[in-house]
Amino acid sequence: MYSIQEIAPKVYWVGGNDRRLERFENMFPLPNGVAYNSYLMLDEKTALIDTVDQSISALYLENVTYVLGGRDLDYLIINHMEPDHCANIEEIVRRYPNIQLVGNKKTFQFLEQYYSLDMSSNYLEVKDGQELSLGNQTLRFYTAAMVHWPEVMFTYEVSQGILFSADAFGSFGAHAGNLYADEVDDNIMNEARRYYANIVGRYGAQVQAVFQKLSGLAINMICSLHGLIWRGESVPIIFDKYDLWSRYEPENKGVVLFYASMYGNTENAMNALANKLAQRGIRDMHMYDVSKTHPSYIISDLWKYSNLVIGSPTYNAHLYFVMDALLREITVLGFKNRKVSLIGNHTWASSAVKVMQELVGTMTDVEIIGTPLDVRSTLKAEREPELDALADAISESILG
C-alpha cells in the first residue's frame, strides 16, 4: 500500500522510513529510526526531487507510481548523490526512459562513479541560479557545495516558496505519520542538532555561504531529505539554530562534563566539581561517561553549550583511547569557540592532561578555563582548594 501526503498544492511527499537500521552511516545510533524524504511535483511537467535509500525502494516506487497516476516522469532533480538518496536513480531511469536527470557537473561525475548504466543521454546540466519551469511552478537551483558533499544543490520552488534543501535542516528519527516539525514535540530539536553537529558540523563556513545566497528569499517551507518538514513559524526557528550552529556559537550558557574512567576515580573528581558548580549557581549541566554514551550525543551537546569539562585518566603513557578518539573526532568536525576545563588522572607518570591540552590546543578560539587538575589516583581532600579554584574559574566564565 502506498503511503504519501500532499504537502502543498501539487507537491507530494513520497518518502518513507527505516526503523530497523541500527546506525546511520553505520555509525550514528537511530533509536527512533530515520526518514528518507523524496518529493514529487505534478504540474504541466512532473518532477521528482531526489530518491531514497535502497532499504525502502519497494514502497518508494509504489508511492511514485501512485502519485503519477499513469503520467510520465519528466525530471528527476538530483540535489544529493549520496547513496541514501540516489539508490533508486537507475530504476527510475529504467521505468521512465524519457526522464531528464537534473544536476551539476559534479552530480554526473558521482553518478558515473556509483552506477554502470550509461544514462548520459538523460543529463540536464544546470548552473547556480538557473531556473526550470514546470508550468505554473518554477524550480531554481542553488549550488550548496560542501553542505556536506561537493555536488549538493538546494532547489527552490519560486511560486510557493518551498526550499528543497538536500540533507541540510534534516534530523534523525522516523515519521510517525506527522511530517511537520510543528506537529510533534519539542524533542525534535535535539535530533536535528545531533544530525547537524555530526553530519554537517565541519562545514559551518559553507552553511553560512549558502545562507548568503538564500537571503531575501521568501521561504514558506523547508523540505529536507531526512526528518521533519519545517513550515511557517518553524522556518525562522530552524534558520536561527543553523545560523548559531554554523557559526559555532553556543545556544546556552551551560556545562557539558564528559569523562573516561576505569575505576571511578576520574568520575569522582568530575562529580565533585559538578557539585561545586551547582553550589555556585551553575545550571544546565550535563554529564557523560564516554565509554557509555555514544559520541554523537556528546558532540550534539557540545554544539549547544558554552563550557566543557573534559576528564580522563592516563593510559599506556597516553590518553584513554575512547577519550582520545572523541577529542580527535571533535577536532575533525572543526569544533571551536568554547571554554574548556581539564581534569586528568594518573598513578605513576602523567600523560592525559598533556595530550588533552595538545588536542584542545589544535581547536580554534578555545579558551582554557582554570588550571587543569591532575589527580594522583584518587582525589584527596588536601586538593580541594584546587578543585574550588577550578569551580570558581568556571562559574566566573559563565556568570561573569
Ligand SMILES: Cc1cc2nc3c(=O)[nH]c(=O)nc-3n(C[C@H](O)[C@H](O)[C@H](O)COP(=O)(O)O)c2cc1C
Ligand atoms: C591499562 C592501564 C594503563 C595505564 N597506564 C598508565 C600510565 O601510562 N601512566 C600512569 O600514570 N597511569 C597509568 N594507568 C593508571 C591510571 O591512570 C590510574 O589507575 C587512574 O587513577 C585511573 O583513573 P580511574 O579510576 O578514573 O579509572 C594505567 C591504568 C591501566 C588500567
Ligand SMILES: [Fe+2]
Ligand atoms: Fe548526505
Ligand SMILES: [Fe+2]
Ligand atoms: Fe542523507
